[in-house]
Amino acid sequence: MDASLAVRARGIAKYFGEVVALDGVDLDVAQGRIHGLVGPNGAGKTTLLGLLLGLAVADSGELEILGVPVGRTVAAVDGVAGFVDGPGLYPSLTARQNLAALAALRGSGGRPAGTEEALAEVGLGEVADDRVRGFSLGMRQRLGLAAALLTRPRLLVLDEPANGLDPAGKRDVHGVLDRLAADGTAVVLSSHRMDDVEALCSEVTILATGRIVFSGPPAKLAAESRELDYRLVTSDPAAARRLAAGTDGVRLVEGGAARYGDAVVVVRAAVPALDELVANVVRSGVAVRELAPLVSPLESAFLALTESQEAVR
Ligand SMILES: Nc1ncnc2c1ncn2[C@@H]1O[C@H](COP(=O)(O)OP(=O)(O)OP(=O)(O)O)[C@@H](O)[C@H]1O
Ligand SMILES: [Mg+2]
Structure with missing residues (x-):
């Protein structure tokens, strides 16, 4: 038993009839860390999060949550909060009433401490007295997070928490998760948004x-030297195109102009060749105004890994 680990899973398997949803999964999540689960549809993310929440039990393997070994009976471990498949809410109650009702169910009285703070933290202060029936997907997600915050969890489990969030909502939720982690709460979340995962998570699985096809810091995955497509904006696109064509290891990607406009040159290169190109461009007196990968390095590595997995099957 390792008390500094919020989650310790070894060789977890879970079957639904013939379907192998999880097959020998190991997972370590330390206190105060935000861990991202990513993978294609049907990969097993929600299934794994459900095991952490005590909504189901593994068919084999060992699971310890907050230092407590989880047996073969379905039960939630104290100190764990979160949701899969969207938060369970009462549509006819207001946001504030929903939080009060959840607190009452947990036996902490009708007006739980922290309700106002939780509503404000997720940006729902203004609509706290509106019925949840009229809430958008993003607003429901925010309320679900507020409900989880009320329990002051030491492990927070969230299935696609950024789903449906507008940019302000995303910023609010990222802020909340960062603060929780700084206070020592472990967060395990799933996401299909690699930019969110890169921004939030210190580790990904x-x-x-x-x-499991990869587990570790996103930077480790991204650092694997691979060719990526980059958009390059300069003061002289024609010159940039000419220089790109003349730099070893750099290829011009056709069709970039149609998609991004004439000012943008799209090139495919690994980092050393890209460095060479930028040096050539600047040496020619052309200014570099923007240089960024078209898809994030994590997304690109993710696609490559899951495609090679497909090939193996
Ligand atoms: N209750 C269930 N009954 C039968 N099969 C299930 C059940 N839950 C999940 N599965 C199967 O287990 C596998 C993993 O599903 P899971 O929902 O965990 O994937 P996921 O990674 O969350 O996918 P998504 O990105 O689409 O949310 C899938 O093949 C799915 O069909
Ligand atoms: Mg899922």
Whole structure:
């Protein structure tokens, strides 16, 4: 037993009849860390999060949550909060009443301490007295997070928490998760948004058809030297195009102009060749105004890993 780990899973398997949803999954999540689960549809992310929440039990393997070994009976461990498949809310109650009702169910009285703070933290202060029936997907997600915050969890489990959030909502939720982690709460979340995962998570686990294909810091994955497509904006696109065509290891990607406009040159290169190109451009007296990968390095690595997994099957 390791008390500094919020989650310690070894060789977890979960079957639904013939379907192998999880196949020998290991997972370590330390206190105060935000861990991202990513993977294609059906990879097993929600299944794994459900095990952490005590909504189901594994068919085999060992699972310890907050230092407590989880047995073969379905039960939630104290100190764990979160939701899968969207938060359970009462549509006919207001946001504030929903939080009060959840607190009452947990036996902490009708007006729980922290309700106002939780509503404000997720940006729902203004609509606290509106019925949840009229809430958008993003507003429901925010309220679900507020409900989880009320319990002051030491492990927070969230299935696609950024789903449906507008940019302000995303900023609010990222802020909340960062603060929780700074206070020592472990967060395990799933996401299909690699930019969110890169911004939030210190560690990621990539699942594909129930198996782990990568686990570690996103930077480790991104650093693997691979060619990526970059958009390059300069003071002289024609010159940039000419220089790109003349730099070893750099290829011009056709069709970039149609998609991004004439000012943008799209090139495919690994980092050393890209460095060479930028030096050439600047040496020619052309200014570099923007240089960014078209898809994030994590997304690109993710696609490559899951595609090679497909090939193996
Ligand atoms: N209750 C269930 N009954 C039968 N099969 C299930 C059940 N829950 C999940 N599965 C199967 O287990 C596998 C993993 O599903 P899971 O929902 O965990 O994937 P996911 O990674 O969350 O996918 P998504 O990105 O689409 O949310 C899938 O093949 C799914 O069909
Ligand atoms: Mg899912």
